Amino acid sequence: MCGVAGVFSLSGARIPGLSARLAHMAGLIAHRGPxxxxxxxxxxxSTGFAHVRLAIIDPGERGHQPMLGPDGSVVAFxxxxxxxxxxxxxxxxxxxxxxxxxxxxxxxxxxxxxGREAVNRLRGMFAFAHWSPRSHQMxxxxxxxxxxxxxxxxxxxVLYFASEIKALLPFVxxxxxxxxxxxxxxxxxxxxxxxTLFAGIKxxxxxxxxxxxxxxxxxxxxxxxxxxxxxxxxxxxxxxxxVQRRLNDSVDVHLRSDVEVGTYLSGGIDSTLIASLAxxxxxxxxxxxxxxxxxxxxxxxxxxxxxxxKSLGADLRVLDMSASDFERDLRELVYFLDHPVAGPGSFxxxxxxxxxxxxxxxxxxxxxxxxxxxxxxxxxxxxxxxCLRAAIDGTSNNGNFVxxxxxxxxxxxxxxxxxxxxQQFWREGLFGSLxxxxxxxxxxxxxxxxxxxxxxxxxxxxxxRYLSIFNSTRNVRQEAYFDSMTHxxxxxxxxxxxxxxxxxxxxxxxxxxxxxxxxxLIEFTATVPADVKFKGGSMKRLLKTAFRxxxxxxxxxxxxxxxxxxxxxxxxxxxxxxxxxxxxxSLRDRDNPIFNGAEIVSSFEQSSRFSRKAWSLxxxxxxxxxxxxxxxNWQYQS
Numbered sequence: 001m002c003g004v005a006g007v008f009s010l011s012g013a014r015i016p017g018l019s020a021r022l023a024h025m026a027g028l029i030a031h032r033g034p035x036x037x038x039x040x041x042x043x044x045x046s047t048g049f050a051h052v053r054l055a056i057i058d059p060g061e062r063g064h065q066p067m068l069g070p071d072g073s074v075v076a077f078x079x080x081x082x083x084x085x086x087x088x089x090x091x092x093x094x095x096x097x098x099x100x101x102x103x104x105x106x107x108x109x110x111x112x113x114x115g116r117e118a119v120n121r122l123r124g125m126f127a128f129a130h131w132s133p134r135s136h137q138m139x140x141x142x143x144x145x146x147x148x149x150x151x152x153x154x155x156x157x158v159l160y161f162a163s164e165i166k167a168l169l170p171f172v173x174x175x176x177x178x179x180x181x182x183x184x185x186x187x188x189x190x191x192x193x194x195x196t197l198f199a200g201i202k203x204x205x206x207x208x209x210x211x212x213x214x215x216x217x218x219x220x221x222x223x224x225x226x227x228x229x230x231x232x233x234x235x236x237x238x239x240x241x242x243v244q245r246r247l248n249d250s251v252d253v254h255l256r257s258d259v260e261v262g263t264y265l266s267g268g269i270d271s272t273l274i275a276s277l278a279x280x281x282x283x284x285x286x287x288x289x290x291x292x293x294x295x296x297x298x299x300x301x302x303x304x305x306x307x308x309x310k311s312l313g314a315d316l317r318v319l320d321m322s323a324s325d326f327e328r329d330l331r332e333l334v335y336f337l338d339h340p341v342a343g344p345g346s347f348x349x350x351x352x353x354x355x356x357x358x359x360x361x362x363x364x365x366x367x368x369x370x371x372x373x374x375x376x377x378x379x380x381x382x383x384x385x386x387c388l389r390a391a392i393d394g395t396s397n398n399g400n401f402v403x404x405x406x407x408x409x410x411x412x413x414x415x416x417x418x419x420x421x422x423q424q425f426w427r428e429g430l431f432g433s434l435x436x437x438x439x440x441x442x443x444x445x446x447x448x449x450x451x452x453x454x455x456x457x458x459x460x461x462x463x464x465r466y467l468s469i470f471n472s473t474r475n476v477r478q479e480a481y482f483d484s485m486t487h488x489x490x491x492x493x494x495x496x497x498x499x500x501x502x503x504x505x506x507x508x509x510x511x512x513x514x515x516x517x518x519x520x521l522i523e524f525t526a527t528v529p530a531d532v533k534f535k536g537g538s539m540k541r542l543l544k545t546a547f548r549x550x551x552x553x554x555x556x557x558x559x560x561x562x563x564x565x566x567x568x569x570x571x572x573x574x575x576x577x578x579x580x581x582x583x584x585x586s587l588r589d590r591d592n593p594i595f596n597g598a599e600i601v602s603s604f605e606q607s608s609r610f611s612r613k614a615w616s617l618x619x620x621x622x623x624x625x626x627x628x629x630x631x632x633n634w635q636y637q638s
Contacts, residue, residue, distance in 0.1 A: 001054040001362075001511035002065065003032030004076040004150075005162040006129050008138045009046040012214030015158060017638050018048045024636060025160075025167040026050040031336075032078070032163060034509045035059070040066040040074055046214065047131055047138065049076040054509055056080065056362060059258055062100035069108035072133035077104045078163050079126035079148040080513070082253035087121065116141075116209055119223050123253070123519065127163060127204075138212040144224045145368075145517045146206030146495040149502055153201045159212050164503075165338040168201055170636030175628055176200070182594065183457040184465065187445040189342040189616055190496035192465045194220070197339040197623070206495060224519070226490065228476045228483045231527040239528050243521070243546045250518035251277040254364060261513075262287035262360035264352065265316060266564065267304025269375075269540060269551060270366025274515055276312055276550040278364055284313030287359055291319045291352040296570045304555055311552045319355045321348055323575040326566070334626055336507040340619040342496050343612060345564040350504040357508035367501055368516040371486060371494045372525055373533065373543040377418050378441045379485055380537050381425055383408060384415075386481060387537075389431045408537035414559050434481055435470045438488070439463075447613045450599040457594065482530040568614060572604075580604065580618065587621040 005025035009015050022039050030037070033052025041048040051065040057080070066076040081087070084103035091109040092098070098105055103124075110118040111130055116139055125147035130139045140161055142150045152161040153168050160168050169175060181195040194202045204210055207224035211217070255261055255278060263275040265288040279286045288309055293299035302318050309316035326347060333350050334340075356363045370376050387405040415422065425440055445454070469491055476483045498514070505512035525533070525542070533542045544556055572580045584604045588597030600617060627634070 001032070001056055001080065001506070002078045003029035003052040003163040003167075003506070004078050004127065004129055005029060005050040005167050006076060006138075006160070007048050008131075008159040008161075008212050009157065009214060010154070010159055010212060010216045010218065011157040012044075012046055012136070013157070014045045015048070018045045020638065021171070021636070022048045022050040024170060025162055026052055028167040028170075029162060029164050031509060032506045036064060038065050040068070040076075042131070042136075047136075049074060049129060049131070051076045054361065054506075054511060055259075056511055057084070057104075057256070057258055058100050058102035063102035063104060065104060067102075067104050067108060069105075069112060071112055073108060073112065074131045075104060075107050075111070075128055077107060077126065077128040078150075079124060079128070079143065080256075080511070081106055081122050081124040081126060082256060083121075083123040085256070116211070116223075119209060125513070125517075129161060136214050139209055140204055140212075141209040141223075142204045142206055144207045144519050145498065145522075147498050147502070147514060147517060149499065150204045151196065151201055152204065152210065154218065157216065159218065165196060165198060165201055166335075166634075169198070169627065169634045172198075172200060175631040175634065177624075177628070179456075179594075180458055180461055183459060183462050185340060185620075186448060186452055186457070186616070187443055187459075187462050188492065189340075189444050189612075190493060191339075192469070192492055198627075226475060226487070226522060226526050228478070228480070228487065228526045230478055230480075230529050232529060236532050239532055239542065240546045242524055243528075243542060246518070246521040246524055247515065247547075248277060250515045250521055251364075252281070254513050254515040254518075255281055257362050259361040260287070260359075261362045261364065262289060262356055263314070263364040264288070264356070264366070265290050265305045265308055265314065266366070267301040267308060267555065268366065269544065269555060270369035270516065272308045272366075272551050272555050273369075273543070273547050274364050274366045275308065275314060276547075277515075279312045279314060280550075286312070286314050287356075288312075288314040288316045289319070289352050289356040289359075289363065290316060291321055291348045291355070291564075293322075293348075293567055294320050295322070296567050299565060299567050304558065307552055308555060317355060317359070319352055321351050323571045325351060326571065327576060327579050331622055331626070333504070333507075334619060334622045337500070337503050337619075337623075340616065340623050341500050342493065344566040344568055344615040346500045346504060347566055348564050349500060350507065353504045353510050353512070354508045357505075357510040360510075362511045362513060363505070364513050364515060365501065366516060367497060367514040368494060369540065369543060371489045372516060372522060373540045374482060374486055375540045376489070377414060377539070378421070378438075379482065379534070380408075380411065380414060380539060381418065381422060382438060382441060382481060382485060383534070383537050384412065385426075385430060385437065407535070411537040411539075414539065416559075434484065435467055438470060438485055439466060442488075444612075444616070448617075451596050451603060451617070453594055453596055480530040482534045483526075566615075572614060580614065583618050583621050586625070587617060590621070590624065592624075 033054050035055040036053035038051045049066040066074050081103035084106040087106040119141050126143045127148040127150035151165050176199040178199040181197045184192050194205050210220040264271050265275050290305040292302040391405045470488045501512050584601050588601045
């Protein structure tokens with residue numbers, strides 16, 4: 001786990017001051033790699049890499065990066081290749097000799113044999129840059145799910161790339177907001193496709209590589225995608241056994257490390273399951289980390305985490321968090337995140353990551369379970385409406401429908417806390433098209449009806465981008481509402497959550513691994529019929545049934561999992577009232593036609609109990625203060 005940065009001339013010309021540029025970029029991402037720092041430049045100084053290292057596999061000097069291959073090729077790599085041992089054995093059988101035991105060197109070996117197709121043989125989380133001495137071609141590649149980040153921009157005839165946007169900002173002519181990306185953020189609270197909130201800076205999408213050549217050619221191509229080719233030939237027993245086998249195998253390889261591995265333990269199903277499978281292999285005493293809000297009442301889930309830890313024999317560390325911690329660390333968090341993100345859960349994740357980093361270098365988490373196995377209440381809300389329509393129309397047996405009204409009734413208790421969502425969902429009518437109905441479930445823009453001047457944003461473009469993903473027949477080839485919903489979240493919400501996972505851990509020099517996001521497991525679950533995964537509207541049914549023995553019953557059956565909520569409403573009505581008011585007043589005074597500042601302040605003063613809405617606007621304002629208002633401080637001085 002590391003940070004990479006680099007510069008590449010698209011004209012093949014020498015880049016003046018290349019070494020100084022690389023050093024500056026490395027300094028801005030130094031938190032990602034506190035153990036080592038390295039640089040490489042081509043002889044003609046048209047290409048250069050910078051690397052900061054968090055040493056996990058073969059942590060000594062042999063794993064130093066950038067790493068050179070026998071043919072003169074160079075790689076700078078961030079992440080982990082979990083099947084590096086198997087790749088090494090295959091290469092050695094062909095006569096290849098290795099100088100290290102690192103996973104980085106296996107990338108060079110496979111790339112030398114297969115070129116860009118090497119990415120298809122890599123199992124893990126990765127973002128890397130590879131330079132070929134024969135073609136002088138640069139290739140950037142990112143893992144299938146977007147676990148590890150990679151950003152790029154072209155300035156004149158020079159390509160800049162880095163693990164974090166902040167390493168690119170010193171070289172752009174001016175820091176401006178991408179208004180289409182802002183429209184996406186205000187609508188969904190995350191970004192779509194390759195956009196960032198910074199105009200002119202793109203992210204390499206998950207499952208893509210980008211090639212750059214000194215003749216000016218620059219092209220991004222997809223190498224992997226998930227397709228829902230449904231398997232109707234096997235029984236439910238087969239699907240359960242395969243999920244068990246594949247997740248167990250994933251945990252096996254995710255535990256490969258030359259340093260100690262710990263685990264997050266939230267008290268929910270996903271983290272408990274991963275911790276359970278890890279402790280089966282490592283034995284009792286695995287270090288586990290949990291964060292809680294002791295005050296106010298209703299935000300403390302540590303009882304479930306303690307129950308799980310006792311069941312597993314884990315050594316649990318619990319961090320108490322407060323309003324003063326939020327006030328102290330919020331601006332620092334915004335800096336590390338690079339741009340605003342969905343929900344305030346990034347704050348407690350940031351705090352718990354700091355705690356974990358004090359004791360271990362690697363931690364396992366349960367990210368991905370909700371998007372892969374159907375763990376969001378909105379799926380149940382959508383199917384409740386679908387059940388009603390089918391019962392009225394007599395269409396319960398058509399190809400779009402997998403849940404009957406009778407079967408869904410026992411699971412509706414999950415929606416007890418979601419009555420406001422139900423009211424909002426049905427306020428605009430019933431029984432529309434599937435894509436429009438799901439859009440209403442995820443659209444956050446309605447919360448800002450008076451605070452945002454929507455006429456100044458291209459909302460037609462937002463809907464076009466949404467529909468192109470939700471209605472993709474390349475991915476969901478047979479109509480199933482459940483698959484369409486989970487696929488959209490997999491392609492949009494999950495990368496946003498992984499963005500948080502990466503930033504809050506790497507801010508503290510901690511590697512976060514996510515065993516549920518293994519491509520062999522994901523490709524398999526995409527073949528499971530929706531009526532097996534979501535039978536009776538039971539959320540995460542496939543996962544819970546397959547691993548019933550590994551999860552304590554109270555956690556398996558709980559219906560009150562909160563997803564790391566933060567008591568913003570209570571804090572903004574109490575100890576953080578003045579702190580929050582100051583931020584919203586700054587937003588009011590900002591000379592920006594998109595925001596109706598007076599309405600923002602008025603809404604907050606009338607009732608601060610709109611925590612997610614407040615978070616969205618507050619983090620946006622702090623982001624503008626950090627990056628736009630301080631643009632002069634970001635400018636690179638050669």
